[in-house]
Amino acid sequence: MLLEVRDLRVEFRTREGVAHAVNGVTYQVDAGETLAVLGESGSGKSVTAQAVMGILDMPPGRITGGEILFRGQDLLKLKEDERRRIRGAEMAMIFQDALSALNPVLTVGDQLAEMFVVHRGTSRKDARARAVELMDRVRIPAAAQRVRDYPHQFSGGMRQRIMIAMALALEPALVIADEPTTALDVTVQAQVMDLLAELRREYRMGLVLITHDLGVVADVADRIAVMYAGRIVESAPVHDLYKAPAHPYTRGLLDSIPRLDLKGRELYAIKGLPPSLTRIPPGCAFHPRCPMARDVCRTDPPPLYEVDQRRGSACHFWRECLDG
Amino acid sequence: MAEPVLEVEGLVKHYPLTRGVLFRKQIGSVKAVDGVDFTLGRGETLGIVGESGCGKSTVAKLLCHLERPTAGAIRYRGEDITKLSGKALKAVRRNIQMVFQDPYTSLNPRMTVGDIVGEPYEIHPEAAPKGDRRRRVRELLDVVGLDPEYVNRYPHQFSGGQRQRIGIARGLALRPEIIVADEPVSALDVSVQAQVINLMDRLQAEFELSYVFIAHDLSIVRHISDRVAVMYLGRIVETGTDTEIYDHPTHPYTQALLSAVPVPDPDARERRERIILSGDVPSPADIPSGCRFRTRCFKARERCALEVPALAVPAEFRYATGPAVHDSACLFAEELRVVPAEEHGNGPG
Numbered sequence: 001m002l003l004e005v006r007d008l009r010v011e012f013r014t015r016e017g018v019a020h021a022v023n024g025v026t027y028q029v030d031a032g033e034t035l036a037v038l039g040e041s042g043s044g045k046s047v048t049a050q051a052v053m054g055i056l057d058m059p060p061g062r063i064t065g066g067e068i069l070f071r072g073q074d075l076l077k078l079k080e081d082e083r084r085r086i087r088g089a090e091m092a093m094i095f096q097d098a099l100s101a102l103n104p105v106l107t108v109g110d111q112l113a114e115m116f117v118v119h120r121g122t123s124r125k126d127a128r129a130r131a132v133e134l135m136d137r138v139r140i141p142a143a144a145q146r147v148r149d150y151p152h153q154f155s156g157g158m159r160q161r162i163m164i165a166m167a168l169a170l171e172p173a174l175v176i177a178d179e180p181t182t183a184l185d186v187t188v189q190a191q192v193m194d195l196l197a198e199l200r201r202e203y204r205m206g207l208v209l210i211t212h213d214l215g216v217v218a219d220v221a222d223r224i225a226v227m228y229a230g231r232i233v234e235s236a237p238v239h240d241l242y243k244a245p246a247h248p249y250t251r252g253l254l255d256s257i258p259r260l261d262l263k264g265r266e267l268y269a270i271k272g273l274p275p276s277l278t279r280i281p282p283g284c285a286f287h288p289r290c291p292m293a294r295d296v297c298r299t300d301p302p303p304l305y306e307v308d309q310r311r312g313s314a315c316h317f318w319r320e321c322l323d324g
Numbered sequence: 325m326a327e328p329v330l331e332v333e334g335l336v337k338h339y340p341l342t343r344g345v346l347f348r349k350q351i352g353s354v355k356a357v358d359g360v361d362f363t364l365g366r367g368e369t370l371g372i373v374g375e376s377g378c379g380k381s382t383v384a385k386l387l388c389h390l391e392r393p394t395a396g397a398i399r400y401r402g403e404d405i406t407k408l409s410g411k412a413l414k415a416v417r418r419n420i421q422m423v424f425q426d427p428y429t430s431l432n433p434r435m436t437v438g439d440i441v442g443e444p445y446e447i448h449p450e451a452a453p454k455g456d457r458r459r460r461v462r463e464l465l466d467v468v469g470l471d472p473e474y475v476n477r478y479p480h481q482f483s484g485g486q487r488q489r490i491g492i493a494r495g496l497a498l499r500p501e502i503i504v505a506d507e508p509v510s511a512l513d514v515s516v517q518a519q520v521i522n523l524m525d526r527l528q529a530e531f532e533l534s535y536v537f538i539a540h541d542l543s544i545v546r547h548i549s550d551r552v553a554v555m556y557l558g559r560i561v562e563t564g565t566d567t568e569i570y571d572h573p574t575h576p577y578t579q580a581l582l583s584a585v586p587v588p589d590p591d592a593r594e595r596r597e598r599i600i601l602s603g604d605v606p607s608p609a610d611i612p613s614g615c616r617f618r619t620r621c622f623k624a625r626e627r628c629a630l631e632v633p634a635l636a637v638p639a640e641f642r643y644a645t646g647p648a649v650h651d652s653a654c655l656f657a658e659e660l661r662v663v664p665a666e667e668h669g670n671g672p673g
Contacts, residue, residue, distance in 0.1 A: 040513040155604045185375035186540065187601045190584035194600060212514055215586030219593060238590045256518035257588050258547030263566070266525065267547065269518035273483050 002206040003029045003174055008066035010047050019277040021047045023230040029206040036209045036217040039227035042274055045210045049176045053093050054083045089119045092167035096179040098159035102151040108162050109147035115169040134165040138195060157188035168199055176208040193220060218242060226250050229275055229285035236311040246313035246322045248290050292317055326365035329501055329534050335360040335396035337382050341609060354609045356382040358558035369535040371549030373542055377605055378555040380538045384506040388422045418448055421500040425507035427487030431479040437490055438475035444497040451498050464493040485516035504536045542585050546570055554578045557616045558608055560635055564650030572647040574657040577617050583662040597662060623656050631655060
């Protein structure tokens with residue numbers, strides 16, 4: 001297994017109290033596989049990714065439990081300089097907002113070349129040549145000239161390509177992409193997702209795709225993990241989940257997508273709001289919004305029940321949910 | 325079509341590009357809106373879709389008179405509002421209200437919810453007598469699904485979805501006929517979007533509102549709209565009923581846009597035909613000659629650089645009937661189904 005997150009717990013100290021951002025997250029990603037982590041804002045999907053990458057702001061953040069195994073080695077036990085060697089070379093991250101993730105006062109060529117100079121000890125000149133190659137690889141037109149341009153001189157889609165080039169520069173085994181296309185227009189989004197999928201196949205990378213978009217998940221993911229209030233509430237192969245969700249939250253999300261045959265009628269809407277992370281409801285965190293909630297849901301937090309060998313659901317009544 | 329409440333004709337908004345501080349010289353212009361025509365019927369919803377920079381938000385601002393157009397007419401009940409000023413303009417403005425995209429920046433953080441929703445009455449005192457305003461504000465909060473007891477709270481005490489409800493309540497305060505909503509749900513979480521869409525649907529029936537609904541999410545636009553207009557670089561390239569646009573698109577840009585939208589059905593992955601456009605949208609300061617879409621079009625030919633296609637029923641459909649016959653600004657328009665029809669029907673639930 002390439003990456004295994006086990007029972008990860010992260011909290012933040014805030015003025016309003018302790019925010020429980022991640023409350024026991026477990027997931028795995030294999031080489032060549034795409035895992036989508038789906039969740040709304042505040043579900044803990046990005047915080048989990050930051051903990052895996054080792055870029056969580058601590059303080060105010062604090063990892064209070066769990067393991068992050070990368071090729072069997074617990075990253076949380078490593079020293080910072082050991083982690084730094086892994087970060088960039090063996091695992092890399094693609095961020096949502098390329099403009100703020102890239103350095104505005106360095107040319108994109110310098111930023112790409114730096115990866116080779118720092119991690120591989122390549123000479124400046126060779127590194128520069130590699131940078132042009134990479135930009136070509138992510139299909140930036142006239143790469144040899146544009147290598148001297150600064151991030152602000154590129155369009156949003158082109159900047160996202162540069163960030164992908166930077167993440168893939170050292171051919172990492174694992175890439176985490178945090179809403180990589182959310183800031184882009186639909187037609188450009190399709191270009192970037194296509195490119196990412198193609199490169200993933202070519203390098204046989206494991207990809208963790210963090211998103212809130214059920215459409216993007218259906219388009220590219222092999223497996224999906226749905227997060228709610230800092231926990232995985234359902235994990236399944238993507239076809240199974242869309243066919244028959246085993247958690248009422250997943251079902252609610254799928255049902256609230258506008259569909260042709262329901263035009264003119266009311267959309268299904270999950271009632272209420274996601275909980276505040278400083279005051280997560282007891283029992284199942286979803287119970288105040290759940291149409292299936294019963295007494296046991298208010299008191300007993302559900303474990304991730306095994307639905308079948310490849311599926312899990314954190315709902316006491318997953319069988320009923322599965323049956324519709 | 326229902327009796328028109330709003331008729332837009334030849335609407336143009338150019339922003340000058342200048343150089344020099346002392347001797348300002350115009351060196352060009354950003355053609356944000358470059359000739360837009362449409363009609364909005366009473367009780368109807370017109371959806372406007374397009375990517376960033378296509379001019380859809382500028383159209384919204386022009387309709388609400390937040391910007392003055394460079395040319396063109398906006399007729400509300402037959403009267404051109406772009407020519408109005410002073411009292412006459414103020415009277416018209418009561419009837420056209422706006423709901424903004426970002427519920428975090430469009431509400432004054434130092435005002436209570438009651439003051440925000442009631443502020444339109446300060447500007448239009450004739451809409452409600454002073455003694456009656458508090459009651460009306462509470463009623464409005466109730467209508468949009470907020471607890472009237474919240475009237476003394478501040479915006480930061482509310483979630484994004486609740487704030488958008490506050491923005492909608494403010495938009496309704498003067499009982500307008502038309503609401504222009506610019507990306508009203510795109511800042512909201514998925515589970516909350518459906519709540520706000522349902523609310524807008526209900527209010528439309530209750531108050532006989534006409535909506536101009538601007539968004540980039542094509543499935544939401546389809547759900548709420550009677551007619552849809554697709555914009556590209558300051559112009560409408562195709563317009564028709566929702567079925568005509570979504571199931572029978574004839575403009576290559578619409579086809580590409582529809583085919584690029586991720587469909588929430590993993591089984592559709594293989595069945596879908598995707599049109600991936602190359603390159604980015606050109607700058608609105610430097611619009612291509614002829615058809616403005618030709619630089620990214622997969623069908624472009626020489627003629628496209630020379631002729632500007634008009635927004636009308638294309639010549640090849642002149643004697644045809646059926647849903648493919650609708651306005652499309654393409655010289656080589658042809659029908660192409662890009663979204664498999666059956667996939668909408670077999671979702672869960």
